[in-house]
Amino acid sequence: MSAVAGFNISAKRMDLFFSVTVVSFLLFLSLLTSTASAQTPEQRVNLDVTSVTLHPGSAWITRTGTLSFPAGRSLLVIEGLSISADLSQFEFLAADNSIEMLGLQMQPRSTTTPEEDELIAQSQEIQYRISTLNDEIETAESELDLLQSLALTESGLSPAVDGETLSNLVEVMSTRSNSARQRIRDARIELQELRQQENQINAELSKPLHRGVTYADLRIELVSETQTSSPVTLSYHNDNAFWRWMYDARLDTSAKQLDFTRKAEVSQSTGEDWDDVNLTLSTARFSNRSAAPHLSAQFVNLGQVRRQASSGIQEVVVTGSLVRSASGQVSESPPAVEIRNTNFQLQYQLAGQQSVPSTSGEPFTVIPIDNRELPVNLVSRAVPVHDLNAYLEARFELDGEEPFFNGVLYTYRDGAFIGRGSFAETLPGETTRISFGQDQRIQVRRFDEQQNSRDTGIFSRSNLQEERIRYEVTNRHSDTISVELLDQVPVAQHADINVSIPRGATEATEDNAGGLAGVLLWRMEIDPQETSTVRHYYDLSHPEGEAIHFSR
Template sequence: MFRLTLALALACSSICWSWAPIAHASSAVEGRVTEVTLYRGQAQITRTVPIDGAAGRREVVVSNLPEQIVPNSLFAEGGDAVEIRAVRFRTRAVGEEPREEVRKLDDEILAAQQELDLTTKRQALLVKRTEYLAKLEGFIAPTAQSDLTKGVLDAEALERLTTFDFAQHETIATEEVELAKQARTINERLELLNRKRAEITAGASQTIREAVLFVQKQAEAPTEIRLSYLVSNCGWSPSYAMRAAADGKHVRVEYNALIQQLSGEDWNDVDLTLSTASPALSAAGPGLAPLHVMLASDARDQDPFGAQVAANGPSDAAQQAPQQTEVYFGRGLSKSQVLGKLEGLQSQKLEYSNAVGNAGNFVDVNRFSWNLNDVASNYQQLELNGDATTLSVLRSEANGDSDGPSLSYRLGSGVSLASRTDQQMVRIMQTNMESQFYHVAVPVLTSYVYREAELKNTSDEDLLAGPMTAYLDGRFVGKGELPTVARGQKFVVGFGANPQLRARRELVDKSDSVQGGNRETRFEYRLVVENFSDQPTPIRVIDRLPHAEHGADIRITLGETSDKVSEDALYVREERPMGLLRWDVEAPADAAGEAARLITYKYAVEYDRKFVVSAPSSKETLQEEFERLQRDRQKR
């Protein structure tokens, strides 16, 4: 199997093309698109090109390549029956012979242009007539004044001249209006004719993209080659539909792909593969460089941004500090500053990683590999110099799914996708997953009680993060987001609010007391869940205690509870230490009013009586913590 990239082909083309005359003239073929691997922003297309005729050397031109082709991605493969000697990409301009309807339009345009020219000349003639009358008036008036002074004025002749003058002005004005109207009409007709001609001749002159292959056919039997290339302006994203029956025993998961296809060629009856990887032209991965370090004085007191001061002395430090401001950035930074730096590093990492994959030669691969090493060195310096805040951010970001897994879904043959602006949807997978339905009540936030289902991905595919629509018993209940779910992993899907359930939170009692220098405040709360249906319903009731950032300053103690707090392992590990309370209870059928399901609990807060309890002034870190908890709740 032979595989030549365009760069290699161009390097040896001068040898391959000149070593001997071509035995057979070039033949133009299109081939057929048989395989498509669709990435997030590009696609790799494979055309099967038939090669017929006698054995020997020949030039094969594969025509009508798409507009969005990436030229340096072109390569060809041949089997034992045909050897690929060179591949190159070319463009050329072509045009069509004028058609009869175009000729007729050209004749009409010419006639209209001649009419417009005649009208323009007539308008110019009217201007000259007006100028002549002005000169005539300049002659008549002085002459009449002179004749009147001498007593020889011919009144009858003066009257005829005056009448003639005014009549001519009136005629000129009428003709000017008529000619201006004719000019507007002709211009409108010309514009319409030109527009029609442009519509008919659109695409008559165009650029053709072709692949020129120089091949050695080994035998006379028909054979074929595979021509592959990348195209841009296409991609896909996941989309889900979750359909649950009224009994809640199963959820049918429909995994779809929304496809954007504007490559410039249609894909008809192809073997389609969807991939989350990045297409790569380079076979070699990036190389790892040693991480060199040195000691430098800690000059954070002088440099609020944490600039490094060189160890060689103040003069060197003054010269190096501006360039080394970003070197020593592990300590004294807020969480938002660390996140900002990480975001920049991750963006550079993605850019250089893609560049390595698309590099076509040894020099470029090494250059982009060095850039990747430089980014990694900055990241490792965060680890080396980082204080507690920095390391906390690094740990939380390391557990994220920002890059996501590299997955491929082979949909098989028979998929057709036209090149068009509308999004097109294809089905990746459809399967039933066993589900455990329950309800979630958070009365401190809302009186509504929401349905949730815990599912386990029992399919043969990983599920990518993406939007979803939820249906219950055939009815649309809402939209949401699905996280990335591995095979065998559990996840949670919401199915909207249940109108037959209500929840509320009531403060039953509050008491204050002072013991020595401390104030102690005791609270008693009642959580009320009403079930208006005729079926008992499992509900997770969630509330919260205040969570003290510094336990030595504020002591918060949970007292008596009417129901046992949940022992769910994930809840106990992740949420209970943050002061969140959860009870897994069942609301009886028709439990409303006096029969409502009640949960009561007490807690106490003790602190120095000289202070009051206050919320933190900065909400940014707290919001990030909340978002992390929400992501964890979606995946079990």
């Protein structure tokens, strides 16, 4: 018994010792963890967007600020970044070189914008007011029910009530009844207006811009040799932004002067408003290719029998930037490197501070770039095979070293809006042509003089087709006008087909105009009320019995 009892006491002491040891160990771990946490202080900050470089299809966003750093390790949490920020391309710099970045992590979080908070608050106020009005209507209706029951029930009046008292009571009941009905009408009118407002707010909240925009916190682990204060810069890439050129071309036909304005149309839906930032517009694009494609040698041989498919075909599996075959051989494929295309590296640093809000719709921010007055040559151009109208063009040579890029073009002629079109990229030294609509004072008429098809030849018979078209171009302006007329002749693609220009045809100013085979251009200066004639003749022969067809 004593031995057993002694064993039990020893066991209890061992349990107690074990419990104390475990508790002490847990306390030690807790102390160690808290000590470690204390050694890694956390600093939560908001860095303002101060500058943006906007590319045709993306943006390079920079945030700056001045922060204090403790000695040793610390955790910097930059709040409110857009979830669409591309941190595969980012840069974090501290002016103090003793601060070193050890690692980073993005932590998404859902929140609402200030605009959405305001809309939600308005919705809550409207709902409270609707509830109040419903109570008022219910109270007024109960009051009407009570008044009606008093009026219809004789027991509601005392037999001792005299005529004057009864008259006063009826007047009070009538006044109270009319007041209750008026309160009900007013409340229902207000309810209708409030429900319309509530529907508008709900529609606004349902837009993509107000669907719980998701932001992210950037957690950066840092180490500093000493306690210090330093300016910091965080830059990162975002694809949800772009800009494009927009041009206004205003032609003064009397002065032959073109007022040419360049603008930038900017849009961004990054989820971050750019307020009072330094904005730079860059023509450089991010591209997946940095060099021309590579060509390898190609061989051809005779006499070799094609191998059987079972031994010659390999299964190919694409993994990352490697092409791996089933046989285990590995060969490199061209790496996908994202670089800046430096074909035309032009940057436009806009003066002053610019603000571009984040939106989910069409581009709406337009920023003027520059304006210039350009002397132009005016030419009326007609292609009567498709359209008998002539179209006025203003032409000028682009000087300087800066190209004009593709963009949206708005044209105005003598103060009248002509239309919206596109502007083609033009390099320095090239002639720019801008169309300004129909020239209604240039008259183009087409006449078919003769169209024959007959057999020719003695020993080798062939079919000959003769095309004879006459164009008459009349100038109804009060000034001499430059006119260009274009048409074409077929281009033979077979040795047995012959196309020739006969005598009597008007010689073209340019053959193969614009580098297009068979396109003829006649250029003429036509005085006021004068008519110029162009005879467009050609003969086409081909072997008899052979069908021909035309293609483009």
